[in-house]
Amino acid sequence: MKLGWHLGYWGATPPHDIPATLAAVEAMGYDSAWTSEAYGSDALTPLAWFGSVTTRLRLGTSIAQLSARTPTATAMAAMTLDHLSEGRFALGLGVSGPQIVEGWYGAPFPRPLARTREYVDVVRQTLAREDPVASAGPHYPLPHPGGTGLGKPLRLITHPRKPGPPILLAAEGPRNVELAAEIADGWLPILFSPTQVDDALDQLRRGWSRPGARRKPEDFEILPMVSVAIDDDVEAAADRLRPAIALYVGGMGAKSANFHFEKFCRLGYEREATRIQDLFLAGSKGEAVAAVTTAMVEEMCLVGPKEKIRDDLAAWQESPATTLLVSGDLPLLRTMAELVL
Known part of the structure; x- marks a missing residue:
């Protein structure tokens, strides 16, 4: 199993000591460093900087929107x-999700599966550079229909490296996971339970079995994002991660469209997730955080003393995950390297 450092997106200010931490994780044997975006820092620009101060680390976007x-x-x-x-x-x-797509980008949110398939197809066409890029749409038609009528299919000027970069999908819903297995080189689960993998494996197998599937199970990457809190007191460790779970379950999306909420429901926490969401949306964020049970935290996070985390890692190593993407400061990253690598 490999380790990646997941930096995510910036908070109110940029993170500190990035070059020193990158050098340290590269020396420790980490495989990769990953960024993401919501409606703050973008996912791509930091990676150009990261690449200039590293020589071996893979550089990835855990989600570019x-x-x-x-x-x-x-x-x-x-x-x-x-x-x-x-x-x-x-x-x-x-x-x-629709809140960001419609509220931040001012774009519609129709048929996410069909849009993803079409989007990835155009990206692959562009990077293949075999023919001028054309797409019948309906979501990303090229050339644009109408307008001046002067648009024509074009071919990328610069010759990409061969092979080009792998394409992975950040997916949560069952049909999205199937799509990732069919058209992508890997899957980036945001919320992943190492002990409840049967449904996910069924979804992946359905994607791998489709005609024209891009990868076989043995060369398909699965890189879950894993939150870690090390403390001799398990409850104190869980307390550090409850706010993030409450935000994902309760506030990361509308009541009628929250993919993270739905994921916890599929894992058997519908009663708890509903209470968290109701409290969060009612403005009682403190109570929503308190309503996140330790079992919910331990389902997909690593919490507690170093020895307990070492034992809990067995489930992750036995799961189909190929790389764990962990966040944290340098001491935590060093401890994870000792335990995993």
Whole structure:
């Protein structure tokens, strides 16, 4: 099993000591470093900087949002980063949710599965550079229908590296996971339970079995994001992670469209998730955080003393996960390297 450092997106200010931490995790044997985006720092720009101060680490977007860029713009950025990093870039894509897509990008949120399939197809066409890029749409038609009528299919000017960067999908819903297994090189689960993997494996197998599936199970990456809190007191460790889970379950999306809420329900926590969501949306965020049970935290996080985490890692190592993407400061990252690598 490999380890990746997941930096996510910035908070109110940029993170500190990034070059020193990157050098340390690269020396420790970490495989990769990953960024993401919501409506603050973007996912791509930091990776150009990371690549300039590292030599071996893979550099990936755990989610670059589809609505932030046209597929050809994403392909150009992916090609550029792949050249700058000498082949170390991995493109992780995701549809995000209607709150961000409609509220931040001012774009509609129709048929996320069909849009993802079409988007990835255009990105792959662009990076393949075999023919001028054309797409019948309906979501990303190229050339644009109507307008001046002067648009024509174009071919990427710069020659991409061969092979180009792998494309991974950040997916939560069952049909999205199937799609990832069918058209992508890997899956980036945001919420992943190492002990409840049967449903996920069924979804992946359905995708792998479709005609024209891109990968076989043995060469498909699965990179779950794993929150870690080390403390001799398990409850104190869980307390550090409850706010993030409450935010995902209660506030990361509308009541009628929250993919993270739905994930916890599928894992058997519908009663707890409903209470958290109701409290969060009512403005009682403190109570929502307190309503996150320790069992919910331990379902998909690593918490407690170092010895307990060592034991709990067995389930992750036995799961289909190929790389754990962990967040934290340098001491935590060093401890995880000792336990996993």
